[in-house]
Amino acid sequence: MVPLLLGTAVLALPKRGQxxxxxxxxxxxxxAxxxxxxxxxYRQYNGFGIFHVAAILSAATLLAGMLPVxxxxxxxxxxxxxxxxxxxxxxxxxxxxVDEVLVRP
Structure with missing residues (x-):
C-alpha cells in the first residue's frame, strides 16, 4: 500500500526538485x-503463477522508468x-x- 500512496503523491505533486x-x-x-x-x-498457485509474471513486468516497467534518469x-x-x-x-x-479486491474473497 505504501508504494501506491507514494507513487500517487509523486505523480500529483510538482515535478523536479528535492x-x-x-x-x-x-x-x-x-x-522494489x-x-x-x-x-x-507460492500458496495460491503451488509455484510460479500469473502474479509472478505481473511482478516481473512491473519490475521491468520500474527499471525502464528509472534508467533514463x-x-x-x-x-x-x-x-x-x-x-x-x-x-x-x-x-x-x-x-x-483492483485485481486483488476482485479476486480475493
Missing part, C-alpha cells in the same frame, strides 16, 4: 521491496521516457489493487 526526488526514490525502494517479497508467495546523457528523450514509464508503473499498481 521533494520529488525523495518521494520518487522512496516509491522505487518500496516497490514489494516486488521482491511477491516471489515468496540514471543515464540522462545517453538517452535523448529521457524525461518523456521517465514520465511515461513511471506513470505506467503506478497504473500497474492500481490495476493490481
Amino acid at each position: 521533494r520529488h526526488r525523495q518521494l520518487g526514490y522512496a516509491y522505487v525502494g518500496g516497490l 521491496v514489494m516486488l521482491t517479497t511477491s516471489f515468496a508467495i 540514471w543515464r540522462k546523457r545517453l538517452v535523448y528523450n529521457w524525461l518523456q521516457l521517465h514520465y511515461s514509464f513511471m506513470y505506467l508503473s503506478v497504473l500497474e499498481l492500481y490495476v493490481a489493487l
